[in-house]
Amino acid sequence: MIFKEFGLTEQQWRVLRVLWEHKNVPFHELVGMTLIPAPSLVGVIDRLSRNGLVARRRSKSDRRQVSVYATEMGCDLEEKVRPRVEQAYAELRTAIDTTKWQQLIDGLEQLTQVGIDRPETAKVVRQQHQQHEGA
Amino acid sequence: MIFKEFGLTEQQWRVLRVLWEHKNVPFHELVGMTLIPAPSLVGVIDRLSRNGLVARRRSKSDRRQVSVYATEMGCDLEEKVRPRVEQAYAELRTAIDTTKWQQLIDGLEQLTQVGIDRPETAKVVRQQHQQHEGA
DNA sequence: TATTAATAATTCACATATTAATTAAAGTGA
DNA sequence: TCACTTTAATTAATATGTGAATTATTAATA
Numbered sequence: 001m002i003f004k005e006f007g008l009t010e011q012q013w014r015v016l017r018v019l020w021e022h023k024n025v026p027f028h029e030l031v032g033m034t035l036i037p038a039p040s041l042v043g044v045i046d047r048l049s050r051n052g053l054v055a056r057r058r059s060k061s062d063r064r065q066v067s068v069y070a071t072e073m074g075c076d077l078e079e080k081v082r083p084r085v086e087q088a089y090a091e092l093r094t095a096i097d098t099t100k101w102q103q104l105i106d107g108l109e110q111l112t113q114v115g116i117d118r119p120e121t122a123k124v125v126r127q128q129h130q131q132h133e134g135a
Numbered sequence: 136m137i138f139k140e141f142g143l144t145e146q147q148w149r150v151l152r153v154l155w156e157h158k159n160v161p162f163h164e165l166v167g168m169t170l171i172p173a174p175s176l177v178g179v180i181d182r183l184s185r186n187g188l189v190a191r192r193r194s195k196s197d198r199r200q201v202s203v204y205a206t207e208m209g210c211d212l213e214e215k216v217r218p219r220v221e222q223a224y225a226e227l228r229t230a231i232d233t234t235k236w237q238q239l240i241d242g243l244e245q246l247t248q249v250g251i252d253r254p255e256t257a258k259v260v261r262q263q264h265q266q267h268e269g270a
Numbered sequence: 271t272a273t274t275a276a277t278a279a280t281t282c283a284c285a286t287a288t289t290a291a292t293t294a295a296a297g298t299g300a
Numbered sequence: 301t302c303a304c305t306t307t308a309a310t311t312a313a314t315a316t317g318t319g320a321a322t323t324a325t326t327a328a329t330a
């Protein structure tokens with residue numbers, strides 16, 4: 001659980017990962033991407049923004065809508081986190097037999113082809129797959 | 136979710152079901168039987184006892200230990216609940232094809248033979264299985 | 271246009287999980 | 301017996317899930 005090393009909860013981690021990929025995500029989309037229920041997400045964002053990692057912004061066209069983005073501090077965090085993620089990933093890679101690893105990845109690939117409604121997941125897994133091949 | 140019809144939460148329901156089977160269960164055993172973490176269980180019991188369904192009792196031999204039991208009101212509730220449980224069970228039974236049902240039950244049977252560490256589950260399933268056969 | 275309906279985010283009240291700290295009661299050894 | 305340790309239950313602080321109610325804003329319609 002890498003996020004614990006950075007004083008983050010699992011939900012905060014999920015939100016941040018989305019915001020590292022997309023700047024300025026509408027609140028209701030964030031609900032769908034993180035699978036965190038709206039009333040909970042409000043609190044998660046409150047706490048993240050209290051720590052200066054993200055911030056809110058209201059849409060000009062429709063002032064009911066709110067979008068969220070990672071602050072500079074939030075973006076910086078990604079840089080600090082990346083090496084730990086890669087390290088953990090490497091450990092996992094060596095801990096599992098290469099063949100099994102490939103099977104696992106292939107299985108995930110297939111799964112994500114079905115899960116069209118969650119493009120984020122598919123994308124992340126695909127990226128990691130390629131990293132692995134390249135290593 | 137039958138328990139909702141009686142204003143109970145899932146955890147409260149789990150505690151009650153245990154206390155309907157055993158009178159006076161030591162707190163630490165209740166943790167194991169319900170799989171509810173101790174600090175949470177304290178609250179669950181608080182709320183149940185605030186509603187008069189269960190009560191605490193301290194061990195005379197070791198006054199650190201607490202055991203829990205269903206009050207008269209808590210026991211009465213079981214009588215009111217039973218018909219609803221049986222009804223829901225019947226609905227489930229007719230909703231599923233008889234053959235599939237049998238396969239399901241057989242599968243559970245096999246599972247419960249393995250799960251020696253949780254005799255309660257095995258017992259309940261076995262009882263219901265017999266009910267079904269008798270119907 | 272004045273009302274009314276629908277939406278988006280939020281708040282509220284409540285129950286629970288998690289981790290650490292606390293309290294009370296036993297147990298232990300010099 | 302006194303100081304020390306362990307154990308059982310509980311409390312505290314924090315984060316989250318759930319369902320209902322609110323608030324602000326926009327859309328729709330008579």
